Amino acid sequence: MRLFRSYGLPHNDKEEMKLEDINKVLILGSGTLGLRVGLQCAISGFDTVIYDINEKAFDHAIKEHSGILAMLIKNGKLSAEAAEESKSRISFTSDPELAADDVDFVNESVIENLEIKRKVWTQFGLLCPEKTLFTTNTSYLLGSQLADACGRPERFCNFHFHDVFYSNVVDVMPHPATATWVYQLLMDLGRKLWQTPIFVQKENSGYVFNYMLLALIGAAGSLRTMDVATIQDIDRSWMGNFKMDMGPFGILDSVGLETAWHITNLMPDKKSQAFAKLLKSYVDAGKLGVKTGEGFYKYPDPEYKKEGFVSG
Ligand SMILES: NC(=O)c1ccc[n+]([C@@H]2O[C@H](COP(=O)([O-])OP(=O)(O)OC[C@H]3O[C@@H](n4cnc5c(N)ncnc54)[C@H](O)[C@@H]3O)[C@@H](O)[C@H]2O)c1
Incomplete structure (x- = not known):
């Protein structure tokens, strides 16, 4: 049995991960935010899979990716070569088993609906390997409303982006059962993804x-x-x-x-x-x-x- 704990108390988890253990990233939802988080993960060097139930969303994402990369090249933030390499790290799939295969880190950006998000987390909690770190990009829901659905609440944390490229701030908001190492790692991951991490020390709908x-x-x-x-x-x-x-x-x-x-x-x-x-x-x-x-x-x-x- 896993014990729930309060914020700030020491918490030991044998399966602790390091930043260098994250290689394969899975983005759930290829909409406005998912496509952007996925692109930034690829730019930061991660093998990135973008999953959606609607394959039409992939065409839109590919078009948006080209536009964002062109803007980053124009602004001197990325070389043309790095942009091409980033694109080659991204794959799209509507096959949940393929998406979850050997994944280290998940960021979920499906529609803002508690019931749908819980269904998706139950599905991917069962499909993903034991090692996977689970995060949600929900704008207003709390981790404590979602975490039990994935079956591993201690590895679940809110990791909420804004626009990713124009507004590069990410909220790291643990729920009371999130392991300490998880949100510490997410602060570092946020920096690696070109974001300013904001630590939200108490669950709050809407973050900061x-x-x-x-x-x-x-x-x-x-x-x-x-x-x-x-x-x-x-x-x-x-x-x-x-x-x-x-x-x-x-x-x-x-x-x-x-x-x-x-x-x-x-x-x-x-x-x-x-x-x-x-x-x-x-x-x-x-x-x-x-x-x-x-x-x-x-x-x-x-x-x-x-x-x-x-x-x-
Ligand atoms: N749009 C923003 O600026 C913004 C910013 C921060 C966070 N968010 C959050 O990100 C999440 C997504 O928002 P969005 O604006 O990108 O929405 P969106 O409607 O643009 O995209 C949602 C995607 O989820 C997909 N989807 C629906 N059900 C699914 C399922 N069962 N499995 C997999 N994919 C499914 C849809 O096909 C769609 O492509 C929400 O929780 C939202 O609050 C959005």
């Missing part, structure tokens, strides 16, 4: 940045659903005051409106539910944000990036 962001996004949503101002004026206000490149609705488009709806819909209060209804109307119309070419704005040239948008 998303907790703050949610307050902003929720307020922006209410300003719109209460008809106080237009989407453009709400973004213009934020951008003009803080000299930011985008406002809350531009941020929502880049996050993806389906993910935003899943999160907002979990909040029972009236204001969140009114905003969830607005988000759902966009989702139902197929307007999911940047990835479908339209959300609150139209892409690739959204109105808020045009000269004179902020000055009005």
Whole structure:
């Protein structure tokens, strides 16, 4: 029997891993975030498998990878040769057994739904070898809501990226049964993946940045659903005051409106539910944000990036 422990208490685990033991990485979910985490893992030298139940997601990921790599080459962050090598380290599969074969590290980025995530963790907990370290990229769920599903809660930890390339911060948030060595290793892994690791010392839905962001996004949503101002004026206000490149609705488009709806819909209060209804109307119309070419704005040239948008 495994004993649960409190934060900060010494914890021994015979099967402790080191950073150099991680060779093969598995990304569960090839959507907005999974494809980006997968690419960064490959750039950092890991053999990377990206798994999804929807094979169409792979075509999108391959296209996105080329665009991101071209941007990294242009900005002098990666040589053309290193970019090609990174691509050669990535493989895609919809076969769960193949995906889990000999894997050292998993980062899960399937849709933000507790039931689906628990099913996926039960499936991969059974398929992955004993040595595997399990992490989730969930935006708002807690490790303690998911960890038992994988069957090895002490090897399970939240490891939450933001955008990976534009915002390179990763949250490391253990749940009370995570082994100490696991989150210590993840702090080092975060640095190896070109991220600034933030240690979240107590389980908190939304970690650190998303907790703050949610307050902003929720307020922006209410300003719109209460008809106080237009989407453009709400973004213009934020951008003009803080000299930011985008406002809350531009941020929502880049996050993806389906993910935003899943999160907002979990909040029972009236204001969140009114905003969830607005988000759902966009989702139902197929307007999911940047990835479908339209959300609150139209892409690739959204109105808020045009000269004179902020000055009005
Ligand atoms: N989008 C962001 O900016 C962002 C940032 C940080 C964290 N996250 C988190 O990452 C996760 C994924 O979000 P996203 O925006 O990439 O979503 P997304 O909708 O773009 O992608 C989700 C992917 O999961 C796949 N999927 C669904 N069920 C599956 C299953 N049973 N097995 C395998 N794959 C399955 C879908 O086919 C899809 O390709 C969520 O938990 C979200 O909260 C998202």
